[in-house]
Amino acid sequence: MPAPVIVASDLTKKYKDFAAVDGISFEVAPGESFGLLGPNGAGKSTTMRMVGAVSTRTSGDLRILDLDPNDYGPEIRSQLGVVPQADNLDVELKARDNLVVYGRYFGLPRKVVQQRADELMAFAQLEDKVKAKVDDLSGGMKRRLTIARALINDPRILLLDEPTTGLDPQARHILWDRLFRLKEQGTTLVLTTHYMDEAEQLCDRLVVVDKGSIMAEGSPAALIRQYSSREVLEVRFGSDRNEQVAEQLAGIGERVEVLPDRILVYSEDGEAELNHITELGLHPLTSLVRRSSLEDVFLRLTGRSLIE
Amino acid sequence: MSVLERTRRSGPLPQSLRALYAGNARSVMARGLLATKSTNWTVVVSGFFEPVFYLLAMGFGLGELVGSVSTTTGQEVSYGAFIAPALLAVSAMNGAVYDSTWNVFFKMNYTKLYQGMLSTSLGPLDVAFGEIALALLRGAVYATGFLIVMQVLGLNLSWLAILALPAVVLIAFAFASFGMAITSYMKTFQQMDWINFVMLPMFLFSATFYPLSVYPEWIQTVIQALPLWHAVELMRGLTTGAVDAGVLWHVLYFVVMILVGLVFTTKRLRALFLD
Numbered sequence: 001m002p003a004p005v006i007v008a009s010d011l012t013k014k015y016k017d018f019a020a021v022d023g024i025s026f027e028v029a030p031g032e033s034f035g036l037l038g039p040n041g042a043g044k045s046t047t048m049r050m051v052g053a054v055s056t057r058t059s060g061d062l063r064i065l066d067l068d069p070n071d072y073g074p075e076i077r078s079q080l081g082v083v084p085q086a087d088n089l090d091v092e093l094k095a096r097d098n099l100v101v102y103g104r105y106f107g108l109p110r111k112v113v114q115q116r117a118d119e120l121m122a123f124a125q126l127e128d129k130v131k132a133k134v135d136d137l138s139g140g141m142k143r144r145l146t147i148a149r150a151l152i153n154d155p156r157i158l159l160l161d162e163p164t165t166g167l168d169p170q171a172r173h174i175l176w177d178r179l180f181r182l183k184e185q186g187t188t189l190v191l192t193t194h195y196m197d198e199a200e201q202l203c204d205r206l207v208v209v210d211k212g213s214i215m216a217e218g219s220p221a222a223l224i225r226q227y228s229s230r231e232v233l234e235v236r237f238g239s240d241r242n243e244q245v246a247e248q249l250a251g252i253g254e255r256v257e258v259l260p261d262r263i264l265v266y267s268e269d270g271e272a273e274l275n276h277i278t279e280l281g282l283h284p285l286t287s288l289v290r291r292s293s294l295e296d297v298f299l300r301l302t303g304r305s306l307i308e
Numbered sequence: 309m310s311v312l313e314r315t316r317r318s319g320p321l322p323q324s325l326r327a328l329y330a331g332n333a334r335s336v337m338a339r340g341l342l343a344t345k346s347t348n349w350t351v352v353v354s355g356f357f358e359p360v361f362y363l364l365a366m367g368f369g370l371g372e373l374v375g376s377v378s379t380t381t382g383q384e385v386s387y388g389a390f391i392a393p394a395l396l397a398v399s400a401m402n403g404a405v406y407d408s409t410w411n412v413f414f415k416m417n418y419t420k421l422y423q424g425m426l427s428t429s430l431g432p433l434d435v436a437f438g439e440i441a442l443a444l445l446r447g448a449v450y451a452t453g454f455l456i457v458m459q460v461l462g463l464n465l466s467w468l469a470i471l472a473l474p475a476v477v478l479i480a481f482a483f484a485s486f487g488m489a490i491t492s493y494m495k496t497f498q499q500m501d502w503i504n505f506v507m508l509p510m511f512l513f514s515a516t517f518y519p520l521s522v523y524p525e526w527i528q529t530v531i532q533a534l535p536l537w538h539a540v541e542l543m544r545g546l547t548t549g550a551v552d553a554g555v556l557w558h559v560l561y562f563v564v565m566i567l568v569g570l571v572f573t574t575k576r577l578r579a580l581f582l583d
């Protein structure tokens with residue numbers, strides 16, 4: 001097995017007494033696509049900033065490309081592409097100039113940067129926005145430009161902090177497609193997301209993070225297998241009745257989870273459980289059988305929803 | 309690959325500095341020049357004309373009434389020749405302070421420009437040098453223009469006036485470096501207003517429009533501690549040709565100011581963006 005490109009052990013970041021990242025350990029192999037999944041405030045961005053060598057760890061160990069970011073910040077950053085959670089494009093420059101200027105920050109020759117900028121504008125499907133002002137681009141275009149910018153130094157590792165938050169479904173699919181291509185070319189991807197479908201689509205392996213700690217680790221399929229049943233039955237009885245009905249459902253399915261707006265019944269066969277419920281004389285307002293997702297894994301691990 | 313190998317061979321010794329400075333301030337400056345294309349040109353142009361208008365209005369208008377004035381070294385010069393170098397020093401100060409305070413404050417807090425720069429291989433010192441160099445370039449262009457005006461009006465009394473150009477750059481460097489350091493500690497626009505509160509009296513009282521000798525002794529001492537007084541004296545010495553060893557003190561004053569400013573700026577940029 002090739003040596004990992006990122007090794008974090010017992011990595012901790014404290015702001016005053018508050019541990020934003022509380023002793024997490026993980027490894028990322030070259031070419032792997034690794035995800036951090038967790039709710040708001042879990043410590044995803046803080047972890048990404050430490051991996052990106054722009055934030056100093058409080059304790060623990062961290063090696064990026066076999067270098068310690070405390071001593072080799074600039075060398076590490078020269079090998080990384082960073083897509084921060086909030087776009088920080090240079091609004092005083094035109095779209096393509098953003099790429100050229102950014103490439104020059106890495107000390108790359110002008111000719112190389114010019115050529116890559118053209119390729120990347122095409123890659124991001126922004127050829128007709130070359131001379132556009134950043135402020136005139138749509139949210140999805142800005143995001144694509146930010147990703148293109150992150151690729152200007154031909155990075156070995158791409159760090160993506162919520163790459164598709166705030167985008168419409170079509171824009172997300174375009175982005176996913178671009179990220180797939182990068183992965184095929186061997187770029188290591190590290191990404192954070194709230195969206196379990198995104199994690200399932202893009203990640204070979206992921207960790208579920210909550211309150212600065214890792215709750216579980218594995219491939220999306222393995223996590224679902226380990227922490228959830230094959231299917232989930234969702235029934236709604238109206239917000240005021242869910243709690244009360246749930247008591248009568250004891251013993252149905254493998255596990256029952258009550259959320260404010262619905263009840264989840266975990267089972268290998270959702271339809272069968274729905275029949276049981278109707279046999280009990282209960283008639284849900286709506287019902288739905290679906291496959292288990294990472295959302296269910298998260299709920300199981302933390303007792304809370306991923307998106308609150 | 310080769311980057312990493314080279315890194316390891318060079319060892320960790322100069323690392324503390326290498327983490328702060330990648331030797332690529334040029335790219336930050338180039339970015340600034342490109343961005344200037346889209347800025348408001350009236351601000352840039354008025355920056356040049358402001359001291360010229362002061363010179364015409366006061367040097368000739370007021371100069372008629374005042375006649376000649378004696379410099380620190382006892383030389384009698386026309387009022388125009390007396391205030392022209394002071395106005396040059398003031399415009400160097402104003403330009404450098406504007407670029408290094410308001411401009412930097414805005415980029416630091418509202419556009420996240422530096423955050424983006426510092427996630428590349430640039431270090432905080434590259435950013436500081438690049439931004440300051442840009443301010444100096446602008447200052448040098450203004451100063452050249454102003455010196456030409458002075459020459460045309462016959463206000464350069466000595467060939468030493470040519471040295472006023474590097475002197476302006478030195479002065480601007482000092483104010484820019486110091487201004488940037490102060491700005492990096494500022495959190496709100498209200499705090500930024502304090503900068504103007506300090507600048508205006510300094511402009512009026514630093515022997516700009518009349519010799520320092522009009523003040524009582526203790527006020528003179530206070531003024532002599534302020535940077536603008538050193539700037540005015542330095543410029544006046546060069547354009548009137550009345551120089552003595554005192555020039556070296558002025559130069560030293562600004563060198564110290566530059567170093568102190570850079571140390572604090574780098575420390576703060578590091579704390580703010582690489583915490």
Ligand SMILES: Nc1ncnc2c1ncn2[C@@H]1O[C@H](COP(=O)(O)OP(=O)(O)OP(=O)(O)O)[C@@H](O)[C@H]1O
Binds near residue numbers: 044
């Ligand atoms: N500079 C800072 N100073 C103090 N606290 C901070 C700082 N940055 C982050 N935190 C705290 O650390 C915790 C984790 O923040 P972080 O941004 O890493 O979360 P996240 O998982 O990225 O959340 P989100 O999904 O909302 O982006 C939060 O409670 C946040 O308030």
Ligand SMILES: [Mg+2]
Binds near residue numbers: 044045046085161
């Ligand atoms: Mg975040």
